[in-house]
Amino acid sequence: MGELRHGRVVPQVESLLRERLRRKEWKPGERLPNEVALAAELGVGRSSVREAVRLLARDGLLDVRHGSGTFVAEAPAESGEVGQLLRRARLLEVYEVRRALEVEAARLAAHRVRPEDIERLRAGLRKRQERQEDGPAMFVDADLEFHRAIVELSGNALLLNLFLAALPLLRETLIEMVRHETGLPDVSCAHADLLGALERGDSDAAVKATVDNLETVLSGVREAVAQ
Known part of the structure; x- marks a missing residue:
């Protein structure tokens, strides 16, 4: 899973989640655990998870569907x-x-x-x-x-x-x-x-x-x- 170091939390959470996506721990279209579960697993606050997810969604790696959850984005057409x-x-x-x-x-x-x-x-x-x-x-x-x-x-x-x-x-x-x-x-x-x-x-x-x-x-x- 990785280990959090002293310092700014959000970049570390983002980096850990990005690495898990890169290793395909979650497949394209698969729903991630909710904020509460991820925060408990990583030992951080929900707000840190929420911000890290927002950054990954901005980069096109996650798809946040309000009311449904957060999903791994499908591979982009341009590859x-x-x-x-x-x-x-x-x-x-x-x-x-x-x-x-x-x-x-x-x-x-x-x-x-x-x-x-x-x-x-x-x-x-x-x-x-x-x-x-x-x-x-x-x-x-x-x-x-x-x-x-x-x-x-x-x-x-x-x-x-x-x-x-x-x-x-x-x-x-x-x-x-x-x-x-x-x-x-x-x-x-x-x-x-x-x-x-x-x-x-x-x-x-x-x-x-x-x-x-x-x-x-x-x-x-x-x-x-x-x-």
Whole structure:
């Protein structure tokens, strides 16, 4: 079944349920146990189960039928190469938006970051590293938490609002990327370089590290789509 760790409950419940769906513990069209039963089995509150189910339904994995229960969604029509191509096309668009927002955020943050902010970012980067083996949802949440903190440090409220508006789609797409794409590059060094640049207050280096992080993935996806 998996084991819950300390930290945010909903992403862990989502990850556990997603893994059980992946292992086909419940078949397409089969009804899941109700909220009360799942909450008791996982040792969490009903609200956490409800939110995790909502996220999985949004991703098209579950079908919530009010009055009837929650069912495993039937396999989507778009599968195989077509589905992969559509995922990669959406991933390209999402990363283009990320670049537009996060490059400027890094440049501004380098001028405004304080020592206590660096410690918070360093803790966030450690958490990102620790979550790499904890499933796609938990890893993506830790990664986005790190990047969101940098956007917040830009001091630009409009930039932050734009990032937050894109966050749900960004999260969904990144989880799909981690789950389905093979041979993804390790961009840990680019993240460490970004933190170092911010600590030095070097805006040019912060921009370069951000571009290196995003372009490393973008170039691979562009090449895959072109093929």
